Amino acid sequence: MLFYRALKPVLGWLFLSAVLGWGHSGVAAQMAMEHMDASESIQPVALNAHERQWILDNPKVTVASVQYPLYLFQDEHGHWSGLNTDVLKRISAMTGLQFEHQESFSTHHMLERLQSGAADISTTLAMSDDRKVFLDFSHAFGGAGWVFVGHANAPRVESFDQLAKRVVVLPARHALEDMIRRDFPSIEIRSVKTYAEARALVESGEAYATVENEIGAQLYPLGMLQVGGLVEGKWEADHLAVRKGMPELLSILNKALEAFPAAELRAIRLKWLEGISPTPVPSIxxxxxxxxxxxxxxxxxxxxxxxxxxxxxxxxxxxxxxxxxxxxxxxxxxxxxIDSMPDPVFVRDLQGRLIICNRSYEEALSVRLDQMQGRLLIEVDAFPEATARMLHDEFVAQLQTRKSRFSKRQLLFNGGPREVYQWTVPFYSGDGKLRGLLGGWTDITQRRTESGCRCLQ
Missing domain, CATH: 1.10.287 (Helix Hairpins)
Structure with missing residues (x-):
């Protein structure tokens, strides 16, 4: 009886919590039903005669797409997915536009396709003065800040003033590159192809820091890196970038974004980015x-x-x-x-044994993963013997020096010589211990062949 009397207040609190929980559940269920009803009754956007005719004359819009999880990426079936894909699907339902993705392999490659007219729009480009010369930007439909990413053993980077006379690595034609060169001339900028290469150079110590979208910085395991402060006064808004000379398309997209239900846009962003974005400071x-x-x-x-x-x-x-x-x-x-990456990628342990690879690696060497897993490169018939021995020795040496390696070279494959851009970087566990090598290559010979290039090799 005494235990029951002591338990009565506890049961009262539990009952109150249950009532509150049911209340929140009811509100959430109501919001979900409203969202379903809105999705099932999508209202078309009111377009003028010129815009409707433009859609009839241009039924497909080419999207220059670079893989940037969770905004835009290809799933295991090769289908484009992500936050930006959901936004385009909603715009397609509202306007009748059909969007066709064409993959780009870097920001520089994507900008070249837009400049040349090979693509019409992009969904992942940040606005900058040099890009406004040949691109128009739609209304914003979200965004995130820029953050500094530095080495975990170095002081946390909070501003550009800390980077004076230091090396900052950025993907080529980065949205902040012109501003940094203009306002902070003492900073030495080094250009690479992708954010992955930039992070690898910071991790290896060849660069002091890089600057990345805060969502992207939080997405990948930090390892030997740490996220620093926000770049003050700089916000990377989410826009649709449209190449110049297409005012009708820009007007159609802006009207669709204006008519986009705020609740649905918020639901899409929560679907993909919940748990990734930094948590805001709660009130009292x-x-x-x-x-x-x-x-x-x-x-x-x-x-x-x-x-x-x-x-x-x-x-x-x-x-x-x-x-x-x-x-x-x-x-x-x-x-x-990893399997969706078009270039071969592999992971090897401290002895050089293969841990995992993607499908492109298997296809490039015509050997299945189960035939190579747990074995050294010199123990499988993936390369000619001399090439396999040379690469294995390089892996062993690189594990001892712990230096990243990026090189354009000619390698002899079983099918003949190929010109490749090869990269290998050490990777570490969460406690900072070296675990092996992550590497891959881009087949320059194949890219030239596919693009129809007739340049001298």
Missing amino acids: WQRFIEWTCWGTGVIGAFAILSLVWNRRLAAVIKLRCEAQKELGDQLAFQHAL
């Missing part, structure tokens, strides 16, 4: 509610554990299964992401 009232919920939860958990001990074991088993499923989902996503 929010903290009070959180502390109250935590206190109620702790008291309720203590009471439940005192009464029904075996429930704890069931809850632990359930949580473990959910964690294993989540880990499996993450691994499946990472594997699909």
